[in-house]
Amino acid sequence: MLNVYLFQILNGLGLGMIYFLISVGLTLIFGLLNFVNFAHGAFFLLGSYLCYTTVTLTGNFWLSLLLAPLAVGLLAWLLERSLIRRIYHLPHTFQILVTLGIALIIQEVSIMLWGPVGKSVPTPELLRGIVRLGHFAYPQYRLFLIGFAALVAVALWLLLERTRFGALVRAGSESTETVSLLGTNIFRLFSITFALGVALAGLAGVLSAPLRGANPFLGPEILGVAFVVVVIGGMGSFGGALAAGLMVGVVQSLMASLWPQGSSLMIYAAMAVVILLRPYGLFGRA
């Protein structure tokens, strides 16, 4: 009986790490660029589909783990240079509408390219087995997912805390003007951060593909959950995105067998309550 809970909690951690990867990009972009990206879920979707195509063509999941996030990030970079940077100065309402348009375009193009029915992606051969610990057995891929995402999280933390780039991003989140005045090309910083944040959503899409496949209508759902995580964790907070992502993942996983709609109801209710009572999130700074 206890094993069942352990199994669900581990599943929840895996799901939570995927939520973290999606949300941390959203929160980074919001923190530095003060930009609301409603297309974030669509980029996740694109990551899943590019994984599907790479695996179908080459049979190599690892290649897709490298290529898909890069391709999604490149697309984001191009979009930022051509369209997104023209709307930074506009109110959030306009940013929401433009990115909603982008999400709609990505969704429809995905259906054109890959069809309206979802595609499933096989688990990479290397990780098809299970890990045994006494009586407890757990799929290798899910364990790999937790470990790999944790590595990415550490790398990202190091990038933000220990490098010049990270220092600029953190400083820019405090005051874009000051960073700009001190001689940094703020627009280049914006482009890179936007591409990085979106590439992380693409990476999350790849990692979740062997579990959930690629489905053209997954975008809005993923976007919704990402906003829940970002709001509960506090907009712009790295640690908040991690804690809230894991929390939401574990709650959803534990309730999945009992009452799945109830867990969705709960997380959105939690989001509303957090906005009303603690608008800077449970872990964010006031």
Added chain:
Amino acid sequence: MNPKLTTPARGDSRPANAIFRRRPAATTLAMLAVVIALPLVVPSATLACEILIFAMAVLGCNLLLGYTGLLSFGQAIFFGSGAYVAALAMIHWQVGLFTALLLAAAAGGLLALLVGALAIRRTGIYFVMLTLALTQMAYFIAYTLSDWTGGDNGLLDVPRPPVAIGGFTLFDLESPLAFYGLVAVLFVFLYLGARRVIDSAFGSTLLAIRENEARAAAVGYDTRHFKILAFALSGAVTGLAGALYAMLLNFAPLSNIELPMSEQILIMTIIGGTGSLFGSLLGAGTIVILGDLLSALWPRWMLLLGVALIAVVMFMRGGLWGGLESLGRRRAGAARKTQEDA
């Protein structure tokens, strides 16, 4: 801080609805002409009904977005619950047409009162997020109450009762054209009502909130109060539209109360023209007709909506109405110039 969606077009110093406000009679006449011509022009009366029903929902959305500056993703809550309440009342209590419509409007209005009172406690992005979270909650509640709402299958066998007074049937609404008559009368009534609300002191205060909420508050208006009332009006109109939609389809699908419904209503509002009542009719009409024409030929026509949404925000804030208006102004300007030259 307040987002303005009706920022004047480039090279034009007047607000997008300034001209429109000077000529309300002309646009009202144009609206009447469209309502009368619609069933003759579009392929079916059912399609004409759909256009006016969505135009009502867009009127409701416009009141918030165009006239008060509030971007609400909550419209699906009001639309969906209006549909459910009217359908359930007709099925279980056998209520008549007008009682069902009134109940739907009341349900939409009350829910909007609640959503508004909660959401306006925050502004900007957090306001939008609250309306989004509440819509998701409403969706999952409707999904869970499947004994009542039919869950994923939707609520089937929604009746379309006749227009009756005291048990005496005046008009039967079974034919799409007869139903169009009812929808058209209600739409004209709501349009004129919205016109009056907007031209009233209340409407001017809403505009003041849209333009600069801090200033409106400083002058002494309780802006919270006005924003909640705008929500309630918007919700009532949207709930009524939802009820009519259920009667039209004889069916209340779960998608009525889903987030994409909110997005669809918002997109119609923006493409038609925020801050213009006639724009509401234009937006709903264009998109419903495009959808009907294109969905059979090219199922991915929604792609165009995405492109149009971006184009409107980037280049044509006034939407279709704003485009028509500036075209009209340019022609008027050219005519005046030739007169002066002559």
